[in-house]
Amino acid sequence: MSDEKQMLRDSAERFLRDNYDFADRQASVNAGEGMDANHWRAFSEMGWTAMAIPENAGGFGFGLADIAPLIELFGQYLVREPLFESVVLAGGVVIAGSQAAQERYLPGIIDGSIIATIPQATAAPLMAASDSGQTRLHGDLQFVPSGGSATHLLAQVRYEEQLHWLMLDLELPGVSRSSYPSHDGRRGAHIAVDVPFEQASLLLSGASADLATQALYQRAMLVAAAEGVGAMQGALDLTVEYTRQREQFGQPLASFQALQHRMASMLIQTELTRSLVLAACKAWDDHADNAVQLALAAKAKVDAAARSVTQEAIQMHGGIATTEEYRVGHYFKRTALLESWPLHRDALIAEFIKRRHP
Amino acid sequence: MIDYPAFRESVRDFLHEALTPELRRAGELTTSVFSDFDAALAWQKKLHAQGWIAPDWPKEFGGPGWDIQQRAIFQEECKLANAPSVVMMGIQMLGPMLMHYGTEDQKHHYLPRMLSGEHIWCQGYSEPGAGSDLASLKTSAIRDGSDYVVTGTKIWTSMAQHANQIFCLVRTDKSVKPQAGISFLLIELDSPGISIAPIVSLDGQVEQCQVFFDDVRVPCANLLGAENDGWSVAKFLLEFERGGHNFTIDVKKQLRKIHRQAELSPWGESTRAEDIVFQHRLAEAEIDALALEHTELRIKGAAETGGNPGALSSLVKVVGTELGQRLNELSMDLVGPAAGPQCLNILDPLYSGDMPVPEHALTTMAEYINNRASTIYGGTAEIQRSIIAKKVLGL
Numbered sequence: 128m129s130d131e132k133q134m135l136r137d138s139a140e141r142f143l144r145d146n147y148d149f150a151d152r153q154a155s156v157n158a159g160e161g162m163d164a165n166h167w168r169a170f171s172e173m174g175w176t177a178m179a180i181p182e183n184a185g186g187f188g189f190g191l192a193d194i195a196p197l198i199e200l201f202g203q204y205l206v207r208e209p210l211f212e213s214v215v216l217a218g219g220v221v222i223a224g225s226q227a228a229q230e231r232y233l234p235g236i237i238d239g240s241i242i243a244t245i246p247q248a249t250a251a252p253l254m255a256a257s258d259s260g261q262t263r264l265h266g267d268l269q270f271v272p273s274g275g276s277a278t279h280l281l282a283q284v285r286y287e288e289q290l291h292w293l294m295l296d297l298e299l300p301g302v303s304r305s306s307y308p309s310h311d312g313r314r315g316a317h318i319a320v321d322v323p324f325e326q327a328s329l330l331l332s333g334a335s336a337d338l339a340t341q342a343l344y345q346r347a348m349l350v351a352a353a354e355g356v357g358a359m360q361g362a363l364d365l366t367v368e369y370t371r372q373r374e375q376f377g378q379p380l381a382s383f384q385a386l387q388h389r390m391a392s393m394l395i396q397t398e399l400t401r402s403l404v405l406a407a408c409k410a411w412d413d414h415a416d417n418a419v420q421l422a423l424a425a426k427a428k429v430d431a432a433a434r435s436v437t438q439e440a441i442q443m444h445g446g447i448a449t450t451e452e453y454r455v456g457h458y459f460k461r462t463a464l465l466e467s468w469p470l471h472r473d474a475l476i477a478e479f480i481k482r483r484h485p
Numbered sequence: 486m487i488d489y490p491a492f493r494e495s496v497r498d499f500l501h502e503a504l505t506p507e508l509r510r511a512g513e514l515t516t517s518v519f520s521d522f523d524a525a526l527a528w529q530k531k532l533h534a535q536g537w538i539a540p541d542w543p544k545e546f547g548g549p550g551w552d553i554q555q556r557a558i559f560q561e562e563c564k565l566a567n568a569p570s571v572v573m574m575g576i577q578m579l580g581p582m583l584m585h586y587g588t589e590d591q592k593h594h595y596l597p598r599m600l601s602g603e604h605i606w607c608q609g610y611s612e613p614g615a616g617s618d619l620a621s622l623k624t625s626a627i628r629d630g631s632d633y634v635v636t637g638t639k640i641w642t643s644m645a646q647h648a649n650q651i652f653c654l655v656r657t658d659k660s661v662k663p664q665a666g667i668s669f670l671l672i673e674l675d676s677p678g679i680s681i682a683p684i685v686s687l688d689g690q691v692e693q694c695q696v697f698f699d700d701v702r703v704p705c706a707n708l709l710g711a712e713n714d715g716w717s718v719a720k721f722l723l724e725f726e727r728g729g730h731n732f733t734i735d736v737k738k739q740l741r742k743i744h745r746q747a748e749l750s751p752w753g754e755s756t757r758a759e760d761i762v763f764q765h766r767l768a769e770a771e772i773d774a775l776a777l778e779h780t781e782l783r784i785k786g787a788a789e790t791g792g793n794p795g796a797l798s799s800l801v802k803v804v805g806t807e808l809g810q811r812l813n814e815l816s817m818d819l820v821g822p823a824a825g826p827q828c829l830n831i832l833d834p835l836y837s838g839d840m841p842v843p844e845h846a847l848t849t850m851a852e853y854i855n856n857r858a859s860t861i862y863g864g865t866a867e868i869q870r871s872i873i874a875k876k877v878l879g880l
Contacts, residue, residue: 247822270822307826307841310688310850315825317841375618385867434814441857445616445865446641449687449858456687456854463853467821473762 132189136196138173143204149454152205152312161276161306161314162208162242170210171239179215181222184233190412191215191346195353195405202357203364205457207312209244209273211350217243217281219346220292223339224330232279232294232330243294244277248344248469253295255286255324264295264324267317272468275306275314282320283340284329291332292339295320311461345419347469348426349411352404355429355465359397362440362458366390369444369455386443393439396432403428423479430472433462493558500566503531511834512567516851517858519692520569521834522647528569529602538600539576546584546592547600553785557731564734565741572644575599575606579652582722586669586710595671607674609639609653609696610719617868619654620663620716624698626655626670628705633657633670635678635701641862645681645694649674658713669715671707678702688854689829723864732805733778739812740774742845743767746819749845757819766818770811777804796876799869806859807866813853820846824853 146169155163170176178194180186198211214236221232235241246268253266264284271280280295297304301322309315331339367390370381380386407421415421437459441448448455466472504512511524519525532538540556542548551559576599583595598604615622624637635655645651651672658666674681678701683691710718747757747767757763784797817824823846830836831847840847860866874880 270825272822272825305839305841307828309825310827310854311825374614375616375621377618377621438810438857442860442866445861446611446858449855449861451685451687451689456857459857460687460854463817463850464822464825466817467824471818471821473760473818477762 131187132193135175135178135189135193136200139175139197139200142169142173143200143206147204147206149205150452152207153452156207156308156312159308159314161273161308161312166206167208167210167239167242170208171237175210176214176239177237179218180233180237184222184229185237186233191349191408192405192412195349195408198350198353199357199360199401202354202359202461203361205312205358205361205454205461207273209242209277209313211354212245212273213241213243213277215350216245216343216347217279217294220281220339220343221294221330223335223342224292228294228330241279241294242273242277243279243281244271244273245281245343245347245469246271246283247467248347249474250283252283252285252290253320255284262324262326263321265321267319269317271316271318272309272464273313274304274316274318280318281343283336284324286324286326286329289333289336290340291329291336293328293330295322309464311464312457341419344469345411345422348422348475349404349408351465351468352400352422352425352429353408355433355462356397356401356404358458358462358465359393359400359429359433359436362437362455363390363393363397365455365458366393366440366443369447373444380443389439389443393436396436400425400428400432420479420482420484423475423482427472427475427479429462430466430475434466437462487552487555489554489558492555493562496559496562497566499535499537500562500568503535504528504566504568507834508569509567511569514832514834514848515570516688516690516832516848517692517855518570519572519644522572522644524569524834525572526602526605529571532571533601538571539580541577542580543584546580546596557734557785560731561734561737564738572605572647574608574644574648574652575604575650578608578722579606582669582709582718585721586718588706590706591671591709604650605644605648606650606652607642607645607648607694607696609642609651609672611641612638613640613695617865619719620667622654622656622667624653624655625659626657626668626703628657629702631705632702633705633708635670635672635698635703638695638697640693640695641684642694642696643692643862645674645696646683646691651696652709654715654719657715661713664716666713667715667719668712669709669718670703671709672701672703676701676703686855687857688851689827690832690851692855730802730805731781732801732809733774733781736774736777736805736808736812739809739816740767740771743812743815743819746816746845746849749843750819750821763815763818767815770808770815773804773808773811777801777808780804796872799864799872799876802863803860803866803869803873806856809859810856813849813856816849817853820849824850 177186178189182188218236221228250268253264255262255264280297282293282295284291284293299322303319304316306314306316371379373380404425407425410418410421440455441459444455447453508524508528511521537549539548540551540559544550580599583592612622626633626635651674653670653672654667655670656666657668678699680697682695684693686692750757752760823842826841828841
């Protein structure tokens with residue numbers, strides 16, 4: 128790891144440890160907030176919003192393999208702010224877009240004034256259609272993660288028989304959001320759109336939009352997978368710590384061999400998953416032939432492993448883990464929601480089978 | 486000879502009549518072993534008026550005098566009709582103990598009030614430092630004249646926020662080995678010195694509490710069983726808590742729901758109902774459900790003579806709860822992103838506003854979360870396996 132990248136990781140770890148207090152997070156969740164604006168500001172001040180942006184556009188030009196350790200930390204610290212949705216996912220599509228699109232949106236992504244999110248991979252595109260001389264954009268997007276906190280939505284549009292991408296300002300009149308608290312402490316939203324449509328607002332069209340779509344959701348799998356690894360690590364660490372200090376039958380729970388073996392299995396699963404996710408990120412950055420295959424494998428592996436590791440973490444803690452104020456159950460809830468994001472595991476495996484080499 | 490089909494019909498007729506839309510809604514929206522409390526109490530009163538509130542009780546104490554098959558039919562019909570769950574700590578758990586260990590005065594005082602819903606019971610077993618190692622409990626009861634003075638705290642007391650009575654395990658002798666110095670006390674929750682702190686569960690709802698006892702005076706007459714014999718009372722009760730439950734019915738209800746969810750979950754051009762991969766996974770769970778059902782029947786057949794299910798109740802508890810959790814996962818696989826919203830108000834049976842989640846997915850995430858506790862409460866899956874290893878395998 129280069130110095131720059133090691134610095135990113137170290138500073139992130141320090142920042143999250145010192146500032147991302149779980150009790151404060153819960154207080155903000157209970158106040159109905161889907162994210163913390165102060166954290167968001169700090170992220171952009173530290174340059175995290177510029178990580179994935181190419182150097183010629185004012186960013187650091189880090190690849191996914193460079194960013195993955197930071198994403199893991201976000202998983203470990205249960206960070207709610209949609210940094211990677213905005214910077215890596217929506218930002219990635221903007222970067223693939225026209226010069227004009229980049230000039231319009233990249234500065235906002237970098238300075239944090241744009242908080243962008245993306246819809247589920249299965250979401251139907253918005254439709255742009257002419258009606259009595261005026262072209263309007265309309266449609267509904269369901270269950271948009273962090274849709275209640277974002278300022279912008281990266282949206283797919285069907286217009287003149289082609290698919291396109293555009294960045295939709297969620298504050299526009301004609302955009303209505305019905306937002307809800309989600310089980311991972313964020314605010315999701317159902318978003319209904321009925322606004323005037325300008326062709327000039329499209330970021331990408333036709334074949335390049337189709338490529339961007341595939342790349343977007345493959346990156347989304349990798350981001351979700353890296354976060355899942357962090358959540359597994361967080362759940363494992365807490366379980367080890369708790370069973371060391373919790374005494375029953377006159378001895379620490381961690382002294383029971385039956386539990387030691389189960390924690391060892393949690394570690395095995397976490398490390399296996401981490402290897403796969405890091406390899407998949409690297410393959411992605413290198414445009415390797417098997418990049419897509421590995422991305423599918425990594426996300427499918429995380430879904431299964433994070434489910435079992437976080438469930439085991441709850442079981443080994445006992446009653447305390449079923450309470451809202453204790454941290455470990457939140458790893459379980461977050462990874463449960465990651466399972467269907469951006470696409471369900473069964474769909475990933477079906478795709479994996481299709482792409483498998485004999 | 487009992488005409489079971491006719492009996493089933495009479496239960497259905499009653500449920501059809503007695504279950505109002507609000508009560509059924511409360512049943513549908515149940516995401517743990519407890520339904521909405523107001524609905525549960527209203528349902529208890531209706532069942533009480535009908536004489537059916539305590540199917541397992543002998544007739545002399547207010548039971549309907551049904552045999553084991555009638556009881557199973559009744560339970561099954563109630564579940565499948567989405568009746569709310571009646572709070573079980575009184576009638577299902579404490580009731581049989583009172584009949585077994587209680588004095589005539591205790592039976593006379595408590596049993597009718599338990600049936601009518603005048604007394605709502607909660608269970609004071611676990612403490613912050615005494616979970617799986619229950620015998621290490623510290624809440625103490627010291628004799629002072631004709632009272633005990635109780636000091637300490639109990640945790641994970643489900644429904645304490647609604648209850649007015651609590652049965653507790655307390656330490657009455659510190660000088661002997663832990664199990665030998667425990668007594669079983671019946672305590673009024675509004676006694677001076679008791680305070681109750683709700684605990685917010687992982688799904689955001691309050692179902693459990695911590696109860697604090699600060700020099701609470703409890704008449705010695707409220708002792709159940711002999712002083713220092715509370716451990717055997719408690720063990721008897723725990724076996725009822727585990728063995729009295731019919732997991733097969735829960736599992737059948739869950740499976741029925743999963744089939745409905747599969748029909749509503751898109752999969753390519755069709756639905757998960759036609760997705761062979763998902764159906765294969767579901768079928769494996771159904772096969773395990775059949776094995777559970779026939780194990781329950783086998784155990785019930787053996788217990789027909791009236792015996793306590795004993796260590797076999799541990800087997801059923803492990804299998805029933807772990808299978809239930811697996812079924813929750815299958816539901817999660819089906820609802821996908823609809824598991825996201827955490828809207829507590831929509832789980833209120835009286836709620837009538839916007840629905841951010843389709844009807845078939847309303848309870849899925851909350852059930853998935855809450856059911857993690859099923860392998861923790863009533864003796865963890867680990868404790869149950871230890872019981873099997875010790876009592877059945879003799880290890």
